[in-house]
Amino acid sequence: MVLMNSRSSTLPVLIVGAGPVGLTLACELARRDVPFRLIERAASPALSSRAKALQPRSLEILHDLGIAEQLMATGTTELPYRKFAGNRMIGETPRRVFPREDTRYPKTLLLPQWQVEEALRTKxxxxxxxxxxxxxxxxxxxxxHGVTCYLQTPHGTEEIACTYLVACDGGKSTTRKKLGITFAGETHQEEQLWVGDVELEGLAPDAWYNWLSPKFGLAFALFPFKGTNTWQVQAVMPPDANGQTPVPTLESFNALFRERTQMEGVTFTKSTWQSVYRVNIRRAERYRVGNAFLAGDVAHAHSIAGGMGMNTGIQDAYNLGWKLAAVLRGEADASLLDTYAEERIPIADWLLKTTSERQQAMMGAAVAGAGSMDKIATKETTQLDLNYRDRRLSAHGAATATGLQAGDRAPDVRLADGTWLSDQLRGSQWKLLALSATTTAVDSKLKIVPANDPALAQAYGASDGFVLIRPDGHIALIAPTFDAVPEYLARLAA
Ligand SMILES: Cc1cc2nc3c(=O)[nH]c(=O)nc-3n(C[C@H](O)[C@H](O)[C@H](O)COP(=O)(O)OP(=O)(O)OC[C@H]3O[C@@H](n4cnc5c(N)ncnc54)[C@H](O)[C@@H]3O)c2cc1C
Structure with a gap:
C-alpha cells in the first residue's frame, strides 16, 4: 500500500480542501496508488445540509467509486413539491423524472451534502x-518543478514540496486569489437567501414545502431530509436599506416563518446551521497556473437553482483525477493535463447559463403565484448529456446509428442477462468495448469488455468494431478496427 500521507521529499499531489470535490479527487488518486495529502482547514466535518441534490451523472460516478447504492438507500428520489400562498395550499406536483434507459440512475437523489461527504470519507x-x-x-x-506549500497544522508550521497543488478550497478560495486568477462575473446583491437547518414540530416530512408570494417570490421553503429530524430552510431575504442582511437565528427563522406563512402550529425547536446565501455568477478565467489547478466552487459560482454546484465539482475532480494519475505514473505525457481546462471550462460556462435561467424561472414562477419545479429540474440538470465532443481527446469519426460520438458519456445498458454494463465498466482503467470481435492484443492499462450483446449493439448503434472508453466514462474513440486503439493510446503517451 502506498503511503498516502507521505512526508517524503516531494509530494506528488497536495489537495487543499476536503469538501465533496477534494474528497472525490482524493478517492480517484487513492485508487490509483498515487501518493497525496488532503488538508482541511476546519477542525472537523461540516454537518450543514447545503447541497441536497445528487444528479444522475454524479450518481454514476459514485457508482464507479462503489458508494452510490448506500447513498440511494440513505436519501430519497420521491419527495413531492407542495406549494402554498400564505396558509393556503395551492398545488402539489410529484418529483419530475426524465425516463431514459441508458442509466441505472435516472432520478435525482435528495439528501444532505454532509451525508455525501461522509460516504466519500469512508471510501x-x-x-x-x-x-x-x-x-x-x-x-x-x-x-x-512544482509548488512549495506552507501549512499551518495543529502541531505547528510545515513546508512541503509538491509536484502538483489542487485547490478545492471553495468559492472564497485564497488559493485562486494568490494564483492571480480572475473570478470574473457578477454578484447579485439583491438576490439573497436565508438558509439553514432546523428541527421542527407541526409538519409531516412528506413533501418539499414552498410558500410563494408576489413580494418575495420564494417567501419560505422547508425541505425534510429522510431519516433525520432536519429540514433545510430557504427564504428570499433582500438586504436592508444599508445593504446589510443579518445572519438568521432560531428566533428569526421562527418569526419570519410566522410572518410570511401565517401557518398555525408550526414551531422550529432547534437550528444547527444558519447562513446568508448571495447569488454570485462567476467563473475562474483559467483553471491552471503552472502546476496548480482549480476544481469545484473555487472555479465556478452560480445560483443554487437546479442543484448542480457540488455535482459539477465532483465531475471536475473525476475528470482531473485520472489525468493527474496517468501523468504522475509516467503513463501519459504532461500535456494531457491541458485537456482538463479545455474540457471543463465549457461545462462551467454551460452551468452558469443554465443555473441563471433556472434562477429567473424560479423567481418568475413564484411571482406569478404558480411556482413550479418544471422549469428548474429538467432533462439538462441530470447532467447525463454533457460531453467533450470536439475536444482534442475525442478522436473524430463518424457517429454511430444512434448518434453516439467520441466525447459522449458512454451510455449504460441493461444487458440481456439483466446486469448493467456499468458493472463491467467500473474501475480505474481504460475500457475497450469489443462489439463483435474478440482481441488478445491487450495493453495492461486496458480492460477488454466483450460486448456481443444485442441490447448493447442497439444502445450503441453499432454491432461491430470497438469503442474505447476513458477512465472517466467518456468515449475516446469509435473505430471499425482494433489498430486504431493502440495508435490512440500511443499518442497519449507521447
Ligand atoms: C443552501 C445551499 C444549497 C445548495 N444546493 C446544492 C444542490 O442542491 N446541488 C449542488 O450540486 N450544489 C448545491 N449547493 C452548492 C454546494 O454546496 C457547493 O457547490 C459545494 O460545497 C462545493 O464543494 P467544494 O468541495 O468545491 O467546496 P466546499 O464544499 O466549499 O469545500 C471547500 C473546503 O476547503 C476548505 N478550505 C478553504 N480554504 C482552505 C485552506 N486554505 N486550507 C485548507 N482548507 C481550506 C474549507 O474549509 C472547505 O471545507 C448548495 C449550496 C448551498 C449553500
Whole structure:
C-alpha cells in the first residue's frame, strides 16, 4: 500500500480542501496508488445540509467509486413539491423524472451534502487515505518543478514540496486569489437567501414545502431530509436599506416563518446551521497556473437553482483525477493535463447559463403565484448529456446509428442477462468495448469488455468494431478496427 500521507521529499499531489470535490479527487488518486495529502482547514466535518441534490451523472460516478447504492438507500428520489400562498395550499406536483434507459440512475437523489461527504470519507479511508483536519494552506510559491506549500497544522508550521497543488478550497478560495486568477462575473446583491437547518414540530416530512408570494417570490421553503429530524430552510431575504442582511437565528427563522406563512402550529425547536446565501455568477478565467489547478466552487459560482454546484465539482475532480494519475505514473505525457481546462471550462460556462435561467424561472414562477419545479429540474440538470465532443481527446469519426460520438458519456445498458454494463465498466482503467470481435492484443492499462450483446449493439448503434472508453466514462474513440486503439493510446503517451 502506498503511503498516502507521505512526508517524503516531494509530494506528488497536495489537495487543499476536503469538501465533496477534494474528497472525490482524493478517492480517484487513492485508487490509483498515487501518493497525496488532503488538508482541511476546519477542525472537523461540516454537518450543514447545503447541497441536497445528487444528479444522475454524479450518481454514476459514485457508482464507479462503489458508494452510490448506500447513498440511494440513505436519501430519497420521491419527495413531492407542495406549494402554498400564505396558509393556503395551492398545488402539489410529484418529483419530475426524465425516463431514459441508458442509466441505472435516472432520478435525482435528495439528501444532505454532509451525508455525501461522509460516504466519500469512508471510501477514502477504505482506500488508505485520510483527511488532515485543522490544517490550512497559508501560502505557496511556484518552483521550476512544482509548488512549495506552507501549512499551518495543529502541531505547528510545515513546508512541503509538491509536484502538483489542487485547490478545492471553495468559492472564497485564497488559493485562486494568490494564483492571480480572475473570478470574473457578477454578484447579485439583491438576490439573497436565508438558509439553514432546523428541527421542527407541526409538519409531516412528506413533501418539499414552498410558500410563494408576489413580494418575495420564494417567501419560505422547508425541505425534510429522510431519516433525520432536519429540514433545510430557504427564504428570499433582500438586504436592508444599508445593504446589510443579518445572519438568521432560531428566533428569526421562527418569526419570519410566522410572518410570511401565517401557518398555525408550526414551531422550529432547534437550528444547527444558519447562513446568508448571495447569488454570485462567476467563473475562474483559467483553471491552471503552472502546476496548480482549480476544481469545484473555487472555479465556478452560480445560483443554487437546479442543484448542480457540488455535482459539477465532483465531475471536475473525476475528470482531473485520472489525468493527474496517468501523468504522475509516467503513463501519459504532461500535456494531457491541458485537456482538463479545455474540457471543463465549457461545462462551467454551460452551468452558469443554465443555473441563471433556472434562477429567473424560479423567481418568475413564484411571482406569478404558480411556482413550479418544471422549469428548474429538467432533462439538462441530470447532467447525463454533457460531453467533450470536439475536444482534442475525442478522436473524430463518424457517429454511430444512434448518434453516439467520441466525447459522449458512454451510455449504460441493461444487458440481456439483466446486469448493467456499468458493472463491467467500473474501475480505474481504460475500457475497450469489443462489439463483435474478440482481441488478445491487450495493453495492461486496458480492460477488454466483450460486448456481443444485442441490447448493447442497439444502445450503441453499432454491432461491430470497438469503442474505447476513458477512465472517466467518456468515449475516446469509435473505430471499425482494433489498430486504431493502440495508435490512440500511443499518442497519449507521447
Ligand atoms: C443552501 C445551499 C444549497 C445548495 N444546493 C446544492 C444542490 O442542491 N446541488 C449542488 O450540486 N450544489 C448545491 N449547493 C452548492 C454546494 O454546496 C457547493 O457547490 C459545494 O460545497 C462545493 O464543494 P467544494 O468541495 O468545491 O467546496 P466546499 O464544499 O466549499 O469545500 C471547500 C473546503 O476547503 C476548505 N478550505 C478553504 N480554504 C482552505 C485552506 N486554505 N486550507 C485548507 N482548507 C481550506 C474549507 O474549509 C472547505 O471545507 C448548495 C449550496 C448551498 C449553500
Amino acid at each position: 477514502l479511508a477504505e482506500l488508505g487515505g485520510t483527511v488532515e483536519w485543522g490544517t490550512e494552506l497559508t501560502d505557496f510559491t511556484a518552483t521550476d
